[in-house]
Amino acid sequence: MNYKTPCYVIHEKELDDNFIKLTNALQKHWNNYIIGYSYKTNALPWIIKHFNDLGCYAETVSEDEYNLAKLIGVSKDKIVYNGPIKTKDTFIEAVNNNCIVNIDSEREIEWLDEVDIPMRSVGIRVNFNIEKMCKGQSQCPEDGGRFGFCYENGELGKTIDILLSKKVRISGLHLHTSSKSRGLDIYRAIAEVACRIQKEYSLELDYVDVGGGFFGGLPTKPQFDEYISLMESILIKCFDKQKTKLIVEPGMAVIGAPVSYITTVIDVKDTEFNRFVITDGTRTSIDPLMTKKAYFHRLKINGERYVHPKQVVCGYTCMEHDRLFEELEGPTLQMGDQIIYDKVGAYTMSLTPLFIKYFPDVYVENNGKYDLVRKAWEPEQYVQLSKY
Ligand SMILES: Cc1ncc(COP(=O)(O)O)c(C=O)c1O
Structure with missing residues (x-):
């Protein structure tokens, strides 16, 4: 025996084989994509470096995670910066460095005034009524999710107007939705909402970021190919694969099973x-x-x-x-x-x-x-x- 207990063991081949299934699905259905590995799911240094070596961006949601990505050697523009608790300095730095920054709060809109580059670009985290579209599958069926700018009550529209008036480019929509089911319906809903918003506001997007929340590595659950081909069939009606990237932010699906x-x-x-x-x-x-x-x-x-x-x-x-x-x-x-x-592997070491x-x-x-x-x-x- 060449380990002592208690210990965690990462099975590298299983991890890599499962990851290849994800990249195969993306190549087959939307060969213009970014995989942002979700740091919060498990940010063990070996793991985040390994996903960086596999070509992933770092999906981060705090100053600490953002700086951790830089510490382990992630290129300064290969960071996805999400969530409501970014700090002003790292937010400004990330926008300056052309990171994928998805705004989640009003203060970030104000911080954009202090970004001094010719073309400021951000994505917007969208808050939408997932329960209405996928009954019984959402995490907050009674009173809805708390992240992003609400589509239904007009807050998203207001945010789009403010950004345009500030001459900020809206580069993407971020639609991550944690669900109870991790089911295919969730991703159908996400793709449909992305299309609806694109049409309603005539957006020309560099990316649609559908977030994480997938199953992965479990034979009895939906496979990467099913998720991505379903989203392709919807997104293709409103987006050009050459122009608009598909961003996924898997955590559980790539580090849970191995x-x-x-x-x-x-x-x-x-x-x-x-x-x-x-x-x-x-x-x-x-x-x-x-x-x-x-x-x-x-x-x-x-x-x-x-x-x-x-x-x-x-x-x-x-x-x-x-x-x-x-x-x-x-x-x-x-x-x-x-x-x-x-x-x-998911939400264990990190918690x-x-x-x-x-x-x-x-x-x-x-x-x-x-x-x-x-x-x-x-x-x-x-x-x-x-x-x-
Ligand atoms: C914005 C965002 N992206 C990605 C993830 C990763 O989700 P999962 O580990 O379920 O794939 C989460 C999880 O909460 C998230 O909030």
């Missing part, structure tokens, strides 16, 4: 009610928001075992609800057995709290070889930049 989390059983104890199997991993490392109902998991054990009626597999923290799953009628687990959780233990090791696995790409944090890293 990452595993490996844990080891460190203790087994019986109580009046249960057999508890304690591991050196924690639920907070694979489900930090504690929202998932089940985890993709498998056991790695040696030798024959008696079947046990019920074992409750737990994490190392002192929280009672750090219980990962119940193994019913499964092999009796013992110290040293491994429990591996798969498809845990894991520094609770009780610090960040674990991360390896990249290639052909059965493990390369340590982030050493676990120890107290030395925890106290850095602190006064005590």
Whole structure:
């Protein structure tokens, strides 16, 4: 064994094979595209550098993410800058550097007055009623999403007018919509709204940015080819493939599936009610928001075992609800057995709290070889930049 647990493992070949499926779909259906890798989904330095090497732009939504992209060597114009909490300095710098900047708030419109280049260009994040178009699939069915300028109440139209009056070029529309379903309907709606807005305001766009929120790497879910060909069939009615780029901002779809989390059983104890199997991993490392109902998991054990009626597999923290799953009628687990959780690359490392233990090791696995790409944090890293 050439790794120690607990650890995350990035399966490089699986990552690259899945990424090729995305680029193939884009080449086939809209061969004028940009892939902006969503930093918030998992900004481990090895991962963001790897996506940069694969030709992705950095999709960033804060000053820290924007500066992180520059720190790891992303070219100054290969950054997509989104979200409502950009800072003024980085916003102005990004517009100056010809980054893809999608405005999300009124203050950004004011900041444009301080950008001193002949042609200022920005995209606009659109807020639209996705629930009306895809019943039951949106994240906020009752009161709608909170990002971007609202199409239905005229705020988007006002913003377009203000930008035009300031002689700012509207280079794109940004329509990212997180959904419960990640379904094809969502992307049909996004493409239809892009067309509707293009026609209504006679926009000549350099890009339509449909955001992230796709499934990827899961055979039972929609495939990249289906998403992109569906959007092609709609966008083609209003946009010229040569002139208008399709921007996608995948996170989950490209880093969710190829990452595993490996844990080891460190203790087994019986109580009046249960057999508890304690591991050196924690639920907070694979489900930090504690929202998932089940985890993709498998056991790695040696030798024959008696079947046990019920074992409750737990994490190392002192929280009672750090219980990962119940193994019913499964092999009796013992110290040293491994429990591996798969498809845990998205919104895990980026959200894991520094609770009780610090960040674990991360390896990249290639052909059965493990390369340590982030050493676990120890107290030395925890106290850095602190006064005590
Ligand atoms: C603007 C934007 N782009 C891309 C993404 C990535 O989404 P996912 O990781 O679901 O693909 C998000 C996620 O919230 C987002 O807000």
